[in-house]
Amino acid sequence: xxxxxxxxxxxxxxxxxxxxxxxxxxxxxxxxxxxxxxxxxxxxxxxxxxxxxxxxxxxxxxxxxxxxxxxxxxxxxxxxxxxxxxxxxxxxxxxxxxxxxxxxxxxxxxxxxxxxxxxxxxxxxxxxxxxxx
Numbered sequence: 001x002x003x004x005x006x007x008x009x010x011x012x013x014x015x016x017x018x019x020x021x022x023x024x025x026x027x028x029x030x031x032x033x034x035x036x037x038x039x040x041x042x043x044x045x046x047x048x049x050x051x052x053x054x055x056x057x058x059x060x061x062x063x064x065x066x067x068x069x070x071x072x073x074x075x076x077x078x079x080x081x082x083x084x085x086x087x088x089x090x091x092x093x094x095x096x097x098x099x100x101x102x103x104x105x106x107x108x109x110x111x112x113x114x115x116x117x118x119x120x121x122x123x124x125x126x127x128x129x130x131x132x133x
Contacts (some may be wrong), residue, residue, distance in 0.1 A: 002026055002027040008058070010034035010071075017041040019114055029059035031066030038071060040087075043097065044078035050094040057093045 013036035018025065046052025058064035066070070066077040072087040074097035085097035 004028075007032065010036045010038060010068075012036040013039070014019075015039045015075075016056070017042055018043050018056070021054070023053055024055045024057065026055075026057045027059070027064075029064045029066070030068060031063070033066070033067050034071050036071070037073060037112050038068075039084075040072065040074045040095075040097075041076070042078070045079050045094075045096060047077075047096060047099070049079075050090045050092065055097050058089070058095060059093045061093055062089045062091045065089050065095060069095065 003021065004026045005026045005028070008030040009032050016025070016038065018040065019042040040056060043054055043056070044052075045054040045056070045099075069087055069089045072095055074085040074087060076082050077085060077097050080097070082098075085099070087095050088098050089095050
């Protein structure tokens with residue numbers, strides 16, 4: 001089921017509590033500048049790709065929230081560590097939370113470590129093969 005609303009305008013900070021709502025909350029293009037922040041409570045959608053059990057959509061494209069996406073925050077999304085998360089908007093207009101920068105730094109460091117380890121292992125293998133000739 002979808003709940004459709006007109007454009008969202010904020011003249012102060014506000015909260016949308018998604019508990020007990022329809023799976024899809026759809027606002028019309030909300031490109032007018034807001035003077036406050038929007039906090040989303042009880043979001044249980046699909047991280048990264050969107051399209052999950054709960055969706056918060058602005059318009060039908062990534063421009064649907066205008067420049068306001070930097071003023072949308074997610075508080076304690078379901079399945080995430082407690083805290084406040086910044087948001088991003090997908091090409092479909094769906095707004096989703098973004099993991100903390102520390103999470104991305106940790107993932108990058110792990111990939112670099114694995115790459116370094118595998119590089120050393122490959123070099124050792126090539127040295128053994130060259131010595132066997």
